[in-house]
Amino acid sequence: MxxxxxxxxxxxxxxxxxxxxxxxxxxxxxxxxxxxxxxxxxxxxxxxxxxxxxxxxxxxxxxxxxxxxxxxxxxxxxxxxxxxxxxxxxxxxxxxxxxxxxxxxxxxxxxxxxxxxxxxxxxxxxxxxxxxxxxxxxxxxxxxxxxxxxxxxxxxxxxxxxxxxxxxxxxxxxxxxxxxxxxxxxxxxxxxxxxxxxxxxxxxxxxxxxxxxxxxxxxASLGGRSRARTVVTWLDENGERRDVRTDEPTRVVRDLMETHTGEIPGLTVHRPTLEETYLGLIGADTPTTEPTEVPA
Amino acid sequence: MTTMTTGERPLPGPLRIGLSRAWLEVREFTRHWESVAFTFALPALILLLFGTIFDGATGTEIPAADFYLPGLIAMGLMSVSFQNLAIAITLERDNGTLRRLRGTPMPPSAYFVGKTALVFVLALGQVAVLLAIAVGVYGADLPAGPKAWATMAWVFVLGTIACSLLGIAFSSLARSAKSASAIVIVPFLALQFTSGVFVPLMVLPDWLVNVASLFPLKWMAQGMRAAFYPAEAAALEPGGSWDLTTAGAVLGVWCVVGLALTLATFRWKTGKDG
CATH class of the missing domain: 3.40.50.300 (P-loop containing nucleotide triphosphate hydrolases)
Structure with a gap:
């Protein structure tokens, strides 16, 4: 029934x-x-x-x-x-x-x-x-x-x-x-x-x-967003943009601080927004091939 | 669903919802009736014109208004039933009215109860308007005696039901509301000219009368003439008599055929809805 x-x-x-x-x-x-x-x-x-x-x-x-x-x-x-x-x-x-x-x-x-x-x-x-x-x-x-x-x-x-x-x-x-x-x-x-x-x-x-x-x-958890990797970007000595995807952004920034004296040029730390997660999921924004973490 | 769980309220019955739909249909009609006014007013307008134009020129002893009244009543009944339903239901399928209803627990029969009620209200209004003009303006004669009124009543009921069912079946033919008018009006107009509404059957070739005799309008018009014309006017019919038995039989068969067609073809969705 x-x-x-x-x-x-x-x-x-x-x-x-x-x-x-x-x-x-x-x-x-x-x-x-x-x-x-x-x-x-x-x-x-x-x-x-x-x-x-x-x-x-x-x-x-x-x-x-x-x-x-x-x-x-x-x-x-x-x-x-x-x-x-x-x-x-x-x-x-x-x-x-x-x-x-x-x-x-x-x-x-x-x-x-x-x-x-x-x-x-x-x-x-x-x-x-x-x-x-x-x-x-x-x-x-x-x-x-x-x-x-x-x-x-x-x-x-x-x-x-x-x-x-x-x-x-x-x-x-x-x-x-x-x-x-x-x-x-x-x-x-x-x-x-x-x-x-x-x-x-x-x-x-x-x-x-x-x-x-x-x-x-x-x-909040959509597309593994809560666990998603954070992107850390900065400019290297040639002024070129470098980025790293990581689960440990704090460690990456600390490592960068050790190799830089003073300000790290162009430093950003970015966690994906829901919109980016969504666009990634529906394939509207093809994510660039994810570089594995390489020490700068 | 044969047992009812305790505490579960019964669904409202089809008749109750049907009457509620009838009330809704009638109120809605009166709200925007100008869209249907043309359908409703055309037989009245033709009666007014013909009553004057063909005054003394019908080729019979019968005055023009009396002469055209029965046929125009038959035409009016077919227009509020067949033409009205075929176009209105196509439109309701197109604009999502039927789709919305299908998503509710409204029983399908209630929808048809509502439509039937509306058609009968319109049909009574149509007859009332035509009689008022014929009698009021031209002093035409009403059916003489209870037998003539009874003839008019059963032709009215049977003809309206047959044409309503055909109209519902016809609504499934049109692809969209835009094409519905053409699909409906062309055959209706052809029947009007071949069924003795405007042109007496006597002047038509036999084969054309035979073709028209397959459809309800010829028998509705003939039945109405039987009710309104003096008895001796039966001599003007091709068969020399009113042939009411055949009229009843043909209209009855069309009721059955119309019902079968309606049940077989009725759709709640448009073709593109899948």
Missing amino acids: ETEHRGPVVEVRGLRKEYGGRPAVDGLDLTIARGEVFALLGPNGAGKSTTTEILTGFRTRDAGTVRVLGADPGQATRRWRSRVGVVWQNETEVPQLTVSAVVRHFAGYYPRSRDMDEVLALTGLAERSDALVAALSGGQRRRLDVALGIVGRPEVLFLDEPTTGFDPGARRDFWRMVRGLAEDGTTIVLTTHYLEEAEALADRVCVITEGRIRSEGTP
Whole structure:
């Protein structure tokens, strides 16, 4: 029985999907625990949306096992759909009525829907409840999408690229709203190509490119970032830039101090930022061949 | 899902959600009805024009407004059912309305309950407008006696259902909302000219009448004439009678065929959604 399911909210093993012979998802494994905020991070075309569509029962898969709330999304029942919320990347039309009329209508589809005032408060639409949908701004329109995604009190909410096209202020407001939902106990599965979005929201991030997982972990540990080597650079006696990647930057600098009198020219000590780690992972920035540590 | 876990609230029933959708569809229609106003107003406009243009020139004893009224009612019913649904559902598939609904626990039948209700509201409105113009402006005669009203009622219901189902099935033919209008309006227009709406069947070649007789509109128009025209006008029909039995049979068959086509072809997603 789906309802008694107490395991992970999402369990995916060996998921594969091809479009015309080209793999969009190529052997994906995912486990998402109850209450987690999980981000699938990757560039456009990495397979994020395809994965979301398969997990929400909108697309068939070519291979692999998928369990969402203990059931196969490919055989979604009405009961299962009442427990899963989806907010699509593409704008999907809503009835051209007032915000409250639309929310109230959709609430009627669910067995234990949220109170309308609660939904409007959670999504920051309380003041716009009497506004016509056509009069909403882009950000408010997206909030309405989320309102319709959570009105049925879903146990898991899928957000597919929710803040694409937002200005920075609207994005921050949106993040605050997602945090509120997570605190409320909703498991959130988010896809995004914004690194800072994954960092701001996710308990765990999975970087995918070309349908494969490149790295998985907390935003702080992503791509071995917490253990990543630090780069020490300086200028040698010919004025040429030298660099060393090391786990012991302090020792490298001490060694340099012994071979230099006074200032070490052009000295920098740099630990990779999350962005550099990410760009390295998705191959957007090909890291130079890593020189092994050589004493200067 | 045969047993219900204790404490689990039952899902709202399809009928309840269907009625809620019906209410939503009607309210939405009234909000931006100008987009459908053309569909809705065309038969009324034609009745107004023909009632004056062909005054005393119908080639029969029947005044022009009386002469064209039954056919225009049939055309109006087909436009609010077939044309309206085929175009509206294609648009809803294109703009993601159907996709959003598919992600909710709304039972598919509720969607069709809502559409059916909207079509019947529009159909009643259509008939009311045409009768008001015919009687109010041209003093046309209403169906004489309960038997004639009953004929009108069953042709109305059966014809509207058949055309609605065909419209839903037709919505799956169009690739996008942009091409839907052309795909829908061209065959509809062809049927209007061959089904006795504008041009009496008597003046059409037999083969053309035979082709048109395969489709619902000819029988809807004929059934409406049976309800509105005096009994002796049956002589103007190609067969010399109203042939209501065949009309009922053809419309009934189209209901079954339309339902089968709808069930076989209905899609919630566009082609590119996979």
